[in-house]
Amino acid sequence: MNINNEMIKNYLQQRSDLPxxxxxxxxxxxxxxxxLFSLIDLDxxxxxxxxxxxxxxxxxxxxxxxxxxxxxxHEYERALVKKVLEVKSLGLTTLQFLGGGNGPFFFEVQFTHxxxxxxxxxxxxxxxxxxxxEMSAAETYQSTILKPILEARNNLADENQDALVRxxxxxxxxxxxxIIGMTAALxxxxxxxxxxxxxxxLIDDVVRPYQSHELTGPLASKLGLxxxxxxxxxxxxxxxxxxxxxxRMSIIGEKxxxxxxxxxxxxxxTLGADFFSRKHSGSLISRxxxxxxxxxDFIAFGVVEVTVAIGTLIGLSVVLMARDFKLGLAxxxxxxxxLFAIYWQGERMKKLFIRAWxxxxxxxxxxxxxxxxxxVVKVFGQESREVKRFTQKNKDxxxxxxxxxxxxxxxxxxxxxxxxxxxxxxxxxxxxxLLSPAENPEHLTAGVFVSFLLxxxxxxxxxxxxxxxxxxxxxxxxxxxxxxxxxxxxNPMPMASAIxxxxxCLGDIEFQNVFFSYDKLRPILKNVNFQIRQGEMIGLVxxxxxxxxxxxxxxxxxxxxxxxxxxxxxYDLKELEPxxxxxxxxxxLQEPYLFFGTIWExxxxxxxxxxxxxxxxxxxxANAHDFILKLPNGYDTVVGERGHTLSGGERQRISIARAIxxxxxxxxxxxxxxxxxxxxxxxxxxxxxxxxxxxxxxxxAHRLSTLRKADRLMVIDNGNIVEMGTHRELVAKADxxxxxxxxxxxxxxxGSLLN
Numbered sequence: 001m002n003i004n005n006e007m008i009k010n011y012l013q014q015r016s017d018l019p020x021x022x023x024x025x026x027x028x029x030x031x032x033x034x035x036l037f038s039l040i041d042l043d044x045x046x047x048x049x050x051x052x053x054x055x056x057x058x059x060x061x062x063x064x065x066x067x068x069x070x071x072x073x074h075e076y077e078r079a080l081v082k083k084v085l086e087v088k089s090l091g092l093t094t095l096q097f098l099g100g101g102n103g104p105f106f107f108e109v110q111f112t113h114x115x116x117x118x119x120x121x122x123x124x125x126x127x128x129x130x131x132x133x134e135m136s137a138a139e140t141y142q143s144t145i146l147k148p149i150l151e152a153r154n155n156l157a158d159e160n161q162d163a164l165v166r167x168x169x170x171x172x173x174x175x176x177x178x179i180i181g182m183t184a185a186l187x188x189x190x191x192x193x194x195x196x197x198x199x200x201x202l203i204d205d206v207v208r209p210y211q212s213h214e215l216t217g218p219l220a221s222k223l224g225l226x227x228x229x230x231x232x233x234x235x236x237x238x239x240x241x242x243x244x245x246x247x248r249m250s251i252i253g254e255k256x257x258x259x260x261x262x263x264x265x266x267x268x269x270t271l272g273a274d275f276f277s278r279k280h281s282g283s284l285i286s287r288x289x290x291x292x293x294x295x296x297d298f299i300a301f302g303v304v305e306v307t308v309a310i311g312t313l314i315g316l317s318v319v320l321m322a323r324d325f326k327l328g329l330a331x332x333x334x335x336x337x338x339l340f341a342i343y344w345q346g347e348r349m350k351k352l353f354i355r356a357w358x359x360x361x362x363x364x365x366x367x368x369x370x371x372x373x374x375x376v377v378k379v380f381g382q383e384s385r386e387v388k389r390f391t392q393k394n395k396d397x398x399x400x401x402x403x404x405x406x407x408x409x410x411x412x413x414x415x416x417x418x419x420x421x422x423x424x425x426x427x428x429x430x431x432x433x434l435l436s437p438a439e440n441p442e443h444l445t446a447g448v449f450v451s452f453l454l455x456x457x458x459x460x461x462x463x464x465x466x467x468x469x470x471x472x473x474x475x476x477x478x479x480x481x482x483x484x485x486x487x488x489x490x491n492p493m494p495m496a497s498a499i500x501x502x503x504x505c506l507g508d509i510e511f512q513n514v515f516f517s518y519d520k521l522r523p524i525l526k527n528v529n530f531q532i533r534q535g536e537m538i539g540l541v542x543x544x545x546x547x548x549x550x551x552x553x554x555x556x557x558x559x560x561x562x563x564x565x566x567x568x569x570x571y572d573l574k575e576l577e578p579x580x581x582x583x584x585x586x587x588x589l590q591e592p593y594l595f596f597g598t599i600w601e602x603x604x605x606x607x608x609x610x611x612x613x614x615x616x617x618x619x620x621x622a623n624a625h626d627f628i629l630k631l632p633n634g635y636d637t638v639v640g641e642r643g644h645t646l647s648g649g650e651r652q653r654i655s656i657a658r659a660i661x662x663x664x665x666x667x668x669x670x671x672x673x674x675x676x677x678x679x680x681x682x683x684x685x686x687x688x689x690x691x692x693x694x695x696x697x698x699x700x701a702h703r704l705s706t707l708r709k710a711d712r713l714m715v716i717d718n719g720n721i722v723e724m725g726t727h728r729e730l731v732a733k734a735d736x737x738x739x740x741x742x743x744x745x746x747x748x749x750x751g752s753l754l755n
């Protein structure tokens with residue numbers, strides 16, 4: 001049984017594949033192929049059941065396993081089922097299968113939300129007439145139902161030690177400092193036991209003998225001074241070791257947190273675009289910032305404090321039983337029960353902390369949404385609405401924090417009551433022995449009892465520390481789960497075993513039988529084939545959603561195709577070194593992104609060490625130099641976040657200057673002149689005309705006028721290249737897709753199209 005089967009069985013308590021005998025219904029693969037299937041876990045009376053909805057390339061079936069045979073409850077030719085109607089209810093969903101238009105009602109199924117994601121894929125495949133799947137039916141089913149479990153698995157990990165051990169591995173580079181800090185901590189804890197011992201000896205060996213005239217005044221004073229000097233030395237040594245511990249461990253904690261932040265940010269840079277489409281930026285910021293701070297707190301203080309506390313408890317237990325075995329045993333026996341209570345409480349607190357930090361991620365995600373879009377909020381007058389939304393999310397988080405504060409504040413007094421009960425028990429056992437005659441073998445001296453009282457006070461401190469560290473540990477582990485969840489995420493685009501690094505890039509491009517889907521169900525590109533010669537400019541046109549931008553994303557290797565090959569200069573794109581691809585493939589996006597900083601820094605982003613003359617030349621080529629000089633500080637003018645202090649056209653021209661300076665051999669232009677006025681479009685187009693010289697260029701545009709210098713045009717429709725040729729060739733096809741687009745824009749723009 002593989003790991004997916006085990007996880008589905010353990011977490012979902014359902015099968016990971018169709019029963020083997022079901023496959024006999026469909027014959028060989030040549031006869032009928034199973035495309036998708038899903039468990040239907042509710043019957044018509046809304047009782048739990050195990051039925052299977054199966055979609056093949058020929059039929060739609062609802063099947064259940066009977067006692068001695070397979071029962072086919074519904075079976076219809078796939079061509080008859082045209083529409084799937086969804087009816088939502090509390091706790092369940094119903095899908096009704098219908099014919100086309102107002103066609104007949106065939107049947108309906110009910111299922112819990114656990115099956116909803118898979119049923120959504122079934123619904124889409126039926127309505128969109130999907131007859132080819134990238135994965136097998138079992139693989140699609142398993143990956144779909146396991147997706148939410150895999151995403152939450154790190155947050156719900158049962159083995160705390162996994163995250164804790166991984167966290168402690170970050171201490172390895174600082175082994176020497178850790179050893180010194182831990183040694184200092186343990187020395188300090190053991191030295192803290194000395195004052196109580198010396199105090200008892202001072203009473204029994206100095207005070208009592210002097211009071212009974214067994215010692216003279218001068219001798220008693222001399223002995224008393226010796227004990228006091230010993231106390232002073234113990235306290236000085238203890239504070240020295242505490243200083244060493246705090247100094248070293250706090251610095252180590254900062255170093256570990258810094259290493260975690262570096263590893264996390266570096267790893268995030270390696271992840272694919274699909275990861276960022278699933279994760280909110282606010283959540284990622286929270287993990288890099290807040291979560292690493294909580295881990296610093298634990299590493300700097302928690303690790304050492306709990307070590308010191310455990311060492312102190314062990315030392316106390318040994319000293320107490322050595323001083324008086326019976327009385328010491330009475331104080332030591334309750335310790336395991338108190339420690340177990342702290343552990344049990346920690347397990348409860350862990351779940352509450354995880355819930356609270358999830359709510360906190362929602363708060364930070366809301367902030368990262370609203371603050372960058374504050375202009376939109378103000379334009380539409382939605383300030384009060386956003387305040388209300390934030391207040392509700394903040395309230396939800398606060399209520400979660402109340403839950404663990406209530407739990408903690410209820411438990412802590414009870415724990416301390418248990419500690420004080422131990423002290424009272426000690427008094428109860430010690431009092432008769434204190435009052436017994438001195439010659440009684442069970443007699444307890446006042447000095448020993450004072451030592452026990454002081455040790456009882458010392459015992460409260462390590463228990464408090466372990467309790468506090470337990471809460472700190474749960475905070476740190478909940479943060480560690482969130483961090484390791486990111487670090488354990490792998491880029492779905494693996495590196496090839498043999499990396500190719502060509503000496504130069506010529507700019508030849510080839511797509512061969514390329515298929516691509518963002519969700520592995522809805523095909524975006526379908527068997528795309530074309531070749532582009534070096535230096536050629538190709539225009540991509542077509543309706544929105546046809547797959548134009550996807551072609552550029554695949555060429556820039558933001559995504560990998562699910563099947564087929566993309567080649568640059570004859571090399572498989574997957575085998576080329578990523579850095580080589582980024583250097584030789586440049587993009588100018590529809591919405592240019594500028595970082596907070598100076599214009600100079602934004603232009604040189606792709607080439608930080610560029611010379612001043614090259615930077616100015618790039619700005620001039622992009623028609624940006626003149627407007628930059630008119631700004632208060634010229635090239636040193638600081639643009640706001642995302643460049644919001646500049647107009648859209650100005651941002652675009654800086655983006656083009658950045659691309660010109662980068663000097664890629666292959667250039668991808670994605671709607672670079674959309675959403676700007678005519679004059680700005682003219683300036684941007686002039687800059688683009690300079691940019692595309694001696695480069696292989698793929699330009700996407702809805703305005704056909706921006707493609708007037710394209711060597712060839714490709715018309716993309718529904719994931720296919722439906723037409724290819726020059727403007728004149730395509731316009732000549734009166735019933736063609738391009739001619740239709742041309743006529744529509746000609747009417748809108750009053751004859752100003754390509755001439």
